[in-house]
Amino acid sequence: MNHCKNLLLTGLASLTFAQLSAQEYPNTPPEESPMPMKPEMTEIWEPEVEVVTPGEKLGDAPSDAIILFGGENLEQWVSQSDSTKAAPWEVKDGYFQVSPGTGGIQTKMKFGDCQIHLEWSAPDDAAHRGQGRGNSGLFFQDRYELQILDSYENRTYANGQAGSIYKDHPPLVNAMRSPDKWNTYDVIYTAPRFKEDGRLDSEAKITVLHNGVVVQNDATIHGLTLYIGLHNYPEAHGEDVIALQDHGTKVQFRNIWIRRL
Template sequence: MSQQHVLFLRKGLTAICWVMFICLVCGQVHPAAVSKKKVLCVSVTKGFRHSSIPLGEELIKDLGTDSGEWDVDYVRTDEEMAQKMTASALKQYDAVIFNNTSGDLPLPDPQGFIDWVKAGGNVVGIHAATDTFRERPDSPGWAEYRKMMGAQFIGHGPQSEVELLVQDRKHPATKDLPPSFKVTEEIYLFKDWSRDDIRVLIALDKHPNTGEPGDFPISWVHQYGKGRVFYTALGHREDLMRTENYEKHLRGGIRWALGLAKGDASPLPPPSPVTNKEKKQGFRPLFNARDLAGWHVRTEGRTPWTVQNGMLVMGKGGSDLITDEKFGDFILRYDYMIPKGGNSGVYLRGRYEIQILDDFETKQPDIHGNGSVYGLIAPSQFASRPAGEWQSVEAKLVGKNLTVVLNGIKIIDNQPLPGPTAGALDDKVDEPGPIMLQGDHGPVAYRNIRIKPLK
């Protein structure tokens, strides 16, 4: 080839590149047009049929059209499922979206579908997708589907307003959401799930209806073989689905499932109970946020304490929980949450109870109220927060003198302790003793329990 031909080709290629660049800038050619993804939206139901299904179909289509990143095909009938969800037919799709499906779907080749996912097919589940193939009195459902989806729906209470807590601020499905936000929705409850198996993106830290503390997942991702699985329990109420936050959430989840956005699917580590600053100050964790190592119960055979997303959680009918280690002088810090009408307490050296009580509506400090040394010392001022909110305590015990800071407000200032409170482990006031969490008065959760021994 002559030099003139080479020069001509170079000039031609350069011109083509410039034309493509200008087209992209002007919006005439979308960058995803060359490799547009294909999504199969499944809306067949054999159980409850949600009225939000058509809106879900519309939203999935519009999100793909607006971004130019995917086209949508539909399965709305048993006949379409038989045609479009065979092992060979699935090869033309990059993802299958279960749009509020329910019951035992008539998949033509269940194992072929699972094999497709494990080989790299991707799945998105919306709301009742976890009510699909679930165990029922008249059917065992399909365990492998439930494993693929990441959890099994077990029920829900009345629709309620809840505060959603974003657990992963970097994932495409949640990175554009606020750290927490309130929604009114039908909140699903699940079983057969573990944070060791899925990466929870959004969760609640209390029951959506009772307010009892606990870990309740709302949205998650995980890897199933080579396939990506994204699920969101949101999608019952149409007004919620029309919000900007929901569109951002669903768009990001679909983009991640299609491989159009990067995001980690590995399980999140439990939160650290001690900050780096506190470590330098000499604090160390009393509760490792993973298990009950270093603790034992006061009375065996009662409702056990559980560890849920870095929280020590007690329901009803439990026992006090005691550290194996004993302490003399120290600074103790901890957070706690109780539901409406809740009652608990933290015993310093196992003898002096700092009361935990839902007394927010009283607006008055009391010798038996929240933050008091139960029955002995009343707080100098009222500092309680409403039930259902996290509250923080710092207690400094030197000899028999106690200082307590509740929610950033000093309520007991270097006061002498006249003696043990009711429920104490013993009356050996001159000896070191453990930290004890009261667990026999009702639901409570603790987190970020850390201590700094003083010399």
């Protein structure tokens, strides 16, 4: 008896829903009618979005950024050849400069996914050509290089000019300013992922704005940015340092900050 009663109630409920659906959706067959939606059913209220205060002007660090160079010292950096030693590059009036022959520098902290802002300029003296003019590099996880080079009226191989992922992706355009002006890089970097057994799960990705112009648009980094040979991911790794390269020229840097993503 209870079974028959339950069947009757189920049937009446289905009939009522079908009648309501037919009134709400007159052109939709009852068996395909969706449940009526309300605006609040697709609203997300929790957790509340964290507040970050942006910089006062373009290029200023937001409130949650880690300042890697604010104009006074290189206390966030160490020598790349010996991480127990201070960074050997010269700090001047609000910027620092590569000291050629002393080796690269790297951050004390390690990072994976990140947003980074960096300002740089090539030497005013444009006597050299190609890779010999204003050459440095910004390395993510101490492995993947975003090329720094004076590419203003200075032809070289496309995947080795400013804004390139070195020996991997040429920039979409050449947005370089003249040697007497400062350039900006604003970068969104997504680190590679590896499976538990060490095999590659997903490659690194990078988006780069050079002087406000998109030059890398969610580009895939195909592995170590080697000078010679094909790129690959030879081993699994986690977070690692941000590094700046000493390539023998006096490139200058200022206003460097980073946000973990």
